[in-house]
Amino acid sequence: MLYVVPTPLGNLEDMSARALRALKESSTVFCEDTRRTRALMSHFGLSTPLERYDENDERSIEKLLGRVRRGDDVSLVSDGGCPGVSDPGRRVVAAARREGLPVTALPGPSAVACAVAGSGLPGDSFVFLGFLPRAASKRRRILEAAKALERTIVVYESPFRVRELLDDAEAALGPAAQCVAARELSKVHEEFVHGSVASVRSAFAERSPILGEFVLLFHPQAEPENA
Secondary structure: OEEEOOEOOOOHHHOOHHHHHHHHHOOEEEEOOHHHHHHHHHHOOOOOOEEEOOOOOHHHHHHHHHHHHOOOOEEEEOOOEOOOOOOOOHHHHHHHHHHOOOEEEOOOOOHHHHHHHHHOOOOOOEEEEEEOOOOHHHHHHHHHHHHOOOOEEEEEEOOOOHHHHHHHHHHHHOOOOEEEEEEOOOOOOOEEEEEEHHHHHHHHHOOOOOOOOEEEEEEOOOOOOOO
16 A cells, blocks of 8 residues: 655654554655754654655655555655655556556645635635745736636745745736745744735735745635625
């Protein structure tokens, strides 16, 4: 069985009992970064062998699949959150599904779900865009297309490009569109900055440096209503 195991975004108390059992009982834990996962495993007293999983290396994918083919229980984790949701994991899960190998995904921490729930923006239907392209023109085209759906828009972004993304969002969605910047979710310095795109953009224009992991949420309506 291949277990897709979510791990905490920051707060280790978010680790579920089921996830801990999967990691403990697996023959191997394939992970994005062995150093980070080793620290997590050590915290919970787990000694399951670790191997690095590289989403772009066919040999890495084949090694993981080979373990599942021979009947081993294998866990897949990323550095935090849910593998396959803007984190490595999709390709090996797709390959396992094509072969008819057993796969199960455990519920648990996910930055997109956490951000939507804490934003106050409509969450009955939303558009998750993951990480947008680095080119400003492409980002704006994507945001403009999403605007037409009149749904909450969710984007992951690096702290080094938050200002640029907010510039593009103001141009594509309009300065009055709603915006929530969720920073360092579940960590000590968790923060939600909300208001219009223009006001959130102004708030971060005054910060230097900008630190932390971000989820940016937008809604094209100034006063969105739930469906």
